[in-house]
Amino acid sequence: MTHNYQITGMSCNGCRTKVENTLNAIEGVSAVVTLSPPLAVITMENHISTKKFQDSLSAVGNYTIEDAHALITNWQNEITKVTNLANEDIIKPSNHGNGKFYCPMHCEGEKLYDKAGDCPVCGMDLVQQASISQKTEYTCPMHPEIIRDEAGACPICGMDLVPKSASETEDNKTYKDLLRKMKIAVAFTVPVFAIAMSAMLPNDPLMKIMKHAAWNWVQFILTLPVVFYACWMFFVRAWKSIITWNLNMFTLVGIGTGVAFLFSVVGMLFPNLFPNEFKSETGTVHLYFEATTVILTLVLLGQLLEARAHSQTSGAIKELLKLAPTEATLVIDGKDKIISIHDIKKGDLLRLKPGDKIPVDGKITIGEGSIDESMITGEPIPVDKKVGDSVSSGTINANKSFVMVAEKIGSETLLSQIIQMVNEASRSKAPIQKLADSISKYFVPIVVVISIITFLGWAKFGPEPALVYGFINAIAVLIIACPCALGLATPMSVMVGVGKGASSGVLIKNAEALENLNKVNVLIIDKTGTITEGKPSVEKIYATQQNKDLLQDIASLNQYSEHPLAEAVVKYAQEKKISLIEVKDFEAIAGKGVIGTVNNRKVALGNKALMAQVAASVSEELENNIIVEQKLGKTVSYIAVNGIAEGFVSITDAIKITSKAAIQELMQQGVEVIMLTGDNENTAKSVATELSLSAYKAGCLPEDKLKEIKRLQGLGKVVAMAGDGINDAPALAQADIGIAMGTGTDVAIESAKITLVKGDLQGIVKAKNLSHAVMKNIKQNLFFAFIYNILGVPIAAGVLFPFFGILLSPMIAALAMSFSSVSVIVNALRLRSIKL
Missing domain, CATH: 3.30.70.100 (Alpha-Beta Plaits)
Incomplete structure (x- = not known):
């Protein structure tokens, strides 16, 4: 069975x-x-x-x-x-983007919504998450409701289908909808405002055309489209916020403008209900239709500007999305065929011509290329690639032609993983946001109470007409308060910062990691693949006696290992045209080496600890030869056959050119850099001396790295760990910040909170600088939001009137409120231009 x-x-x-x-x-x-x-x-x-x-x-x-x-x-x-x-010939409804939306203030954390609308908590317009899928859709120019996944003819009119515009997204729809409503609001608000302001002109020219009461009716009629169409969504959101008790900015706007509008309607229809304080010289009640329309129009302007700014905050993700081509050239039976990238299968051969974008991840099989990887790694210099080298989706083939084999497709590709990580990180909350969240919870009720106190205070102690002063200032208090400025302060900076990092080759898993990286004072680094190139090569194989099978034994043993040193030995054997044979009882011993049975011989390849574990005897002559190699900075693996050490493999792995400069810069920033390596003492000392490291420890097993990180954390240190191998995964997970080299394994990347696409220590410097810049930007935003509300609410209440005779019009308050949140977003956008 x-x-x-x-x-x-x-x-x-x-x-x-x-x-x-x-x-x-x-x-x-x-x-x-x-x-x-x-x-x-x-x-x-x-x-x-x-x-x-x-x-x-x-x-x-x-x-x-x-x-x-x-x-x-x-x-x-x-x-x-x-x-x-796929076989149904039906008219498909239009489906823009990937149908996932999020609140820009992250009111419910990382929660996504299935359709556009407003946030059920704060009422703000939901923003569409950048879609990882870049599938080209085709539509009919005569019948836009026809949507197809491939070119063809319209089933209704027979016209050729054309590609849909890539810019046709829900974000654009939201912006266009707001823009249309804005135009309508302005068209009706301007005449309302003009009628109200005419009383300030000499001899009030409008009164010569109609009486004041008649002009009040004109204002009322012109106000209706603004209240009940262009800006009706604000009242809907305000009502939702009250019945769910998720009080927010729209609660204040809805109450303030709603009270002003209803007051004006009642005052126009039933003027005798109001005391004389509310009436003009002609006996009509002072109405606030112009205040209602102007305030709502200004709030709508703020929403319009925010919609435009939000699209820019996710600009980095959208730029990444543009990197993925829609088509690829499939080589089949020696002929080229253009196909959609969604039709690519693993193992397909794809031809890349000069200037082509690489559609999926894979390896070059024929030819060579000069690949521009700047969009992924942030490095501007093209990288030469030859047969066997890996290439990533989204990078560009510069000036040569080659054929590659597809190995990772769809969501498996590096580009898709980067976009997914950036999307998730952009929606995460930084710990510093807890302060703003705590204040926002009580902010609206406090503002409403202050508004009521303002009205009562002016009514009792204010000059005549005291009730009018109290009413106007109470509305101004409601309108000027802006809880959304507090709510946007952190997420906007995080979103732009994460996008900036991605475009520079620094992938950040969440906002907490971005914040904590700024606090790191100890950096733990591995040697192989972190400090060094991670491309070791066999320099020589030494044998104590003639053994022609020694290379075959260790290469066959290493064919089952994923370690870079093992790959170097296998590659060396292949270059020597040594065939690999079957191995029994293979076992990889973490931090020590590998063992197995080859041709009935028990073979062990690894460090001195492995020799002790398998009880292999090591001659004094062999040990002395090994020490000489180690002091030259070489990595040496003992070779034992049937319990006797018969030689060693000397492997060299060049130190990355950027490692020394990056380590020095981090140390200048006050970060202690410690190397923990599984290599021997002599090799570790040679590398540490060359790089002027703060400290180092040799012969570290995975559990040793874990213990050392826990020890440092126990001393109150904030520890970051950078590594690239499976052995580093536990330490990466334990560290306050785990930093994985993108050239390393998937396990290390999954365990880490930050991934450096290029796998270069200079990326840690970039990440540290980015963290510092983002935290500084967040603090600026929070400071502005706090100061704006702390100063704005008292001024709107009239606290300056007794001293300077200054009062704040509700219309000016609305303008200030609208631009407060926009200014927070604009400040966050400055992060796009910082140099890392």
């Missing part, structure tokens, strides 16, 4: 081999394991429970196994659904 099982926890071919060998070791089992998809096809003589398989896998690693029947059935069902939909 044969069953399919899903395996989780595998990250490399070594894991796959270990899982497969473990399952096959169970009596009566024949298993074939694949890494992508992570499945095990198990044939067994008699039924064996999943628990027995799980117990065996748990003994060798953190792997889980479960029946994949339901999973495969779901996949098949989904494929059937998609196929059925």
Whole structure:
């Protein structure tokens, strides 16, 4: 009997081999394991429970196994659904973007909404999340409701379908809708304002045309489109905020303008209900239609400017989205065929011509290229690539032609992962935002209370007409307060900062990491792949006696390991045209090396700790030769066969050109830089001396790195850890800030909070500078928002009137309120121009 099982926890071919060998070791089992998809096809003589398989896998690693029947059935069902939909010749509704929206103030954290609208908490317009999918859609110029995934003819009129505009998004729709309403609001507000202001002109010319009461009716009629159409959404949001008790800016705007409008309507229809203080010389009540329309129009202007500014804050993501091409050139049977990038499959051969954008991740198989990777790494100098080198989606082939094989497609590509990470980080909350959130919770009720106190204070102690003064100033208090300036202060800076980091090759997982990086005072770094290039090469193999099979033994053993040093040995053997043979009982021992049985010989390759573990004897002559190599900065691996050390492999890994400068700059900023490496004392000392490190520790196993980080944290240090290997994953997770080299493994990247795409220590300097700039920007925004409200509300209440005779018109208050939140966004946008 044969069953399919899903395996989780595998990250490399070594894991796959270990899982497969473990399952096959169970009596009566024949298993074939694949890494992508992570499945095990198990044939067994008699039924064996999943628990027995799980117990065996748990003994060798953190792997889980479960029946994949339901999973495969779901996949098949989904494929059937998609196929059925593709075969239906129906008119598809327009679907802009990816249908996911978020609140720019992150009122409910990282929550996403399925459709456009306003936030149920703060009432602000939801912003569309940048879509990772870049699928080209085609529409009919005569029938825009026709949407197709590929070019063809319109099923209604037969016209050729044309590509839809990439800029046709919900964000643009929101902006255009607000702009249209703005034009209507201005068209009706200007005459209302002109009528109200005519009384200030000599002899009041309008009164010669009609009586004051008649002009009041004209103002009323002109106000209706502003209140009940152009700006009606503000009252809807205000009502929602009250019944849900999520009080916000629109609560204040709705109450203030609503009271002014209703007061004016009642005053116009029933003037005798009001005392003489509210009446003019002609006996009519002072109406506030002009205040209502002007305030609402100015608030609408603020919303319009915010909509435009919001689209700029996510500009970095949109620029990343533009990097992905819509088409690719497939090489099939020696001929070129243009296809959509969504039709690319793993293993496809793709031709790249000069100037082409690379559509997916893969490796060059024929030819060579000069790749502009600046959009991913932030580095402007093109990188030369040859056969076997990896290329990433979104980068540009400069001036040569080559053929590549597709290895990662869709959401697996580096570009898609970057966009996803930036999207998620942009929606996360920084700890510093808790202060603003706490204040915002009580802000609106306090402002309403202050407004009531303002009215009562003016009514009792103010000069005549005291009630009019009290009414106007109470409305001004409601209108000028701006809780959204507080709410936007942090998320806007985070969004722009995260985008800036992404365009510079610094990927930030969340806002907390961005904030905490500014506090880091200790940086822990690994050696191989972090300080060094991570491209080790075998310099020589030394043998104590003639053993022609020594290279074949260690290369065969290393073919199952994912470690860079292992890859170097395998590559060296291939260059020497040494064939690799089967290895039994392979095991990778973290931080020490690898062991296995090759041609019935027990072979061990690793450091001195591994030699002790396998009880291998090391001659004095061999040890002295090894020390000489280590003092030259070389990494040396002992080779033991059947318990006797028969030689060593000397491997060199050049220090990155930028490592020394980056370390010096970090130390100048007050950061202590410590190297923890699994390499030996002599090699570690040589590297540490060359780089002038603060300190170093050699011979570190993964648990040693973990203990050292915990020790430093116990001393009150804020620790960042930079690494690139699976062995570094526990330390990366324990550190206050884990920094993964993008050239490293997926496990390290997943464990880290910050990823450096280029895998360069200079990226840590960029990340530290970015963190400092973002935190400074957030504090500026919070300061402005606090000061604006602390000063604005008392001034609107009339606190300056007894001393300077100054009162703040509600219309001026509305203008100030609208520009307060816009100014916060504009200040955040300055982060786009900082130099990292």
